[in-house]
Amino acid sequence: MFRYWVRSLSARLWLTSVTALVICLGVIAAITMYTFSHSPPRMLQRHADIRAAQRIVDGLRFDSHGQPVAVALDEQSAWLFNVATNDLMYRVLDDRGHLLLASGKAAGGEQWEKGNPAEESREDREVSINGRPFDLVTRETQRGNARFVVQVATSVAFNKAVLSMKVKPIPGIVGWTIALATIIFGLTLTFTVHRLLRPLRAASRAAASITPSSLTMRLSDKGMPSEIKPLITAFNDALSRLENGFIVQQAFLASAAHELQTPLTLIRGQIELQPGIEKKELIYREIDLMARQVRQLLHLAEVSESQNFVFSDVNWADVADDVAGYFALKASTENVSLELDSPVIASVIKADRSALFILLKNLVENAINVTPAGGRVTVSVDGSSIRVSDEGYGIDPEHLPFLFQRFWRAPDVQHDGAGLGLAICKEIAGAHGWQINVRRLQVGTAFSVVFNA
Structure with a gap:
């Protein structure tokens, strides 16, 4: 079973596709982790600082004279500026560098940079505030003819801490993402491959059902992939x-x-x-x-061609009786007792009478040939089968697979023949949908023709 699975097309396709997916996701994850691990924190936090400055600009509220009087922030931003007063600050200046609005501890203390920010503003640079390094983002806004400058300062230590918090769960998220993506893709691919190979499996079953009696059958290419x-x-x-x-x-x-x-x-x-x-x-x-x-x-x-059969209602007990009568003289000559065990109630089936006669004739003739003088051949008829048993030397178990092959004869066979009798029986049984069973008895062999198999 394992070797079959390893060599199957669906298993190879599934394994190749899943492996390719895992490799691709692994490469993407490696690039992502490398970027987060080797890029400077200021580059990774730069967009966050710029967004914070833009929120200050968008939140400015002005009085009737066009002067900023307050900053309206969303709940999360306001909370950050109130909690991290030493690490996250903002200022609003006029075009002459005069302080108009500020958060927490940014209202007093030293200037964040030398000169007038409105004249020498840069979006991103590092400054020192109270002896600590800060990332400073400066943005400009205009109200009428008045120009204002918004500065947001974030301590480098704060940025590193936030970056660490962002990066730390990434390996786990990436790992779970790869695992879940692989499982989902593998299950989906299994269903897809099974569905894609359905026409091929149907063609295989159709091909396996083709026998010498059904050589006119052809495989349908409906729904088949172009490659098949x-x-x-x-x-x-x-x-x-x-x-x-x-x-x-x-x-x-x-x-x-x-x-x-x-x-x-x-x-x-x-x-x-x-x-x-x-x-x-x-x-x-x-x-x-x-x-x-x-x-x-x-x-x-004749029996190899299905069109040669003429089906009608046949009493198989009568056919068995005809065969027994046909071989009565031969059995007497060979000093073999030929007995017919048939029920009183007749059984009727759809069959070719002459073909059934030939089938039973071959079985009974073989039984008489292998039964020694003084022995007995019994033809038993019941409600679903006919059994022919002899008292011969029996069949070697290793010869059973070859019994119904054309022209095959056992090496130790003692009677004359061409090895065609049982092959003819098999052709007749196959054409009628019957089954022939062989069973080794304590003395001799029994062949059974089962009509309702």
Whole structure:
């Protein structure tokens, strides 16, 4: 199971995609962490300081003379300026550098920079206030003809502390983000791959159902990905060539068998009319064996084509009785007891009567051939099956997989044959949807034909 999963296309696609996602997210996370770890704090806090200065500018309130009298801030900004009075301060100056408004401790003390800020303003620079380094952001605003300067000073220590608070949770957030993204992507990809490969699985099931009796079937390319369609087309072309070759083979088999029947009959008749031929019984035996093989080849060619079957209501108990009567003389000659165990109530199925007769005939004939003199062959009929059991030497378990192969014969088989009887039985059972079971008995073997399987 593990080897199948490792070699499967869906597993490789899933593993490749998830690995690529993890690598990409890892690279992005590494770049992000490197940026936060190696960029100066002032660069990372610069935009925050500029936004703070802009909030002061936007919050300025003026009197009727156009002079600033107050600063209206949102709750969070006001709280910061009130709590961090030593580290976060603002001032509002006129164009001559006179102080108009200030926060907390910014109202008094030394100037934040030399000269007039309105004449030499710079958006971002570092200054020293009360001996401590501060990041200073200066913005200008205008009310009528009057020009005002807004300065926001944030201590470098405060900025570093805020930056540390911002950066500290980032590794955890990035890690959880990568983990969740990988899980969600993996689950989504599993569903997607399963859905994308659905047509291919359907084609595989259809291909597996194709047998010699259904070579006319073709795989549909409906819904197939463009990359798979050439494979489906090539497979269908191979099926067409295989069907054509099978038809030619079956036609040759039937023609050869049919053409051989008459000459064999004539040869046997000529031998019977020649009084001087020695060992006629041996010659008759060989001719009869050859004739039997020819008949089996003809039967095999017939049952391999489904259109050769004619289905009707058939009483399988009657067919079993016909087969038992057909082999009564052979069983008596071989000193084998042939018994028919059939219920009084008849059972009827849809089947080709002659095909069912051939199937049972082959099973009973094989059973008689393998049963020693004095033994017994039993044909049992019940409500859903027919069982043929013998008292022969049994079947080696390692030979069971080969029983129904054409022309296969067990190495230790003692009776003559071509190895086609059970192959014919399998073809007939397959065409009818029946099942043939083989079971080794304590003495002998039992073949069962199950009609309702």
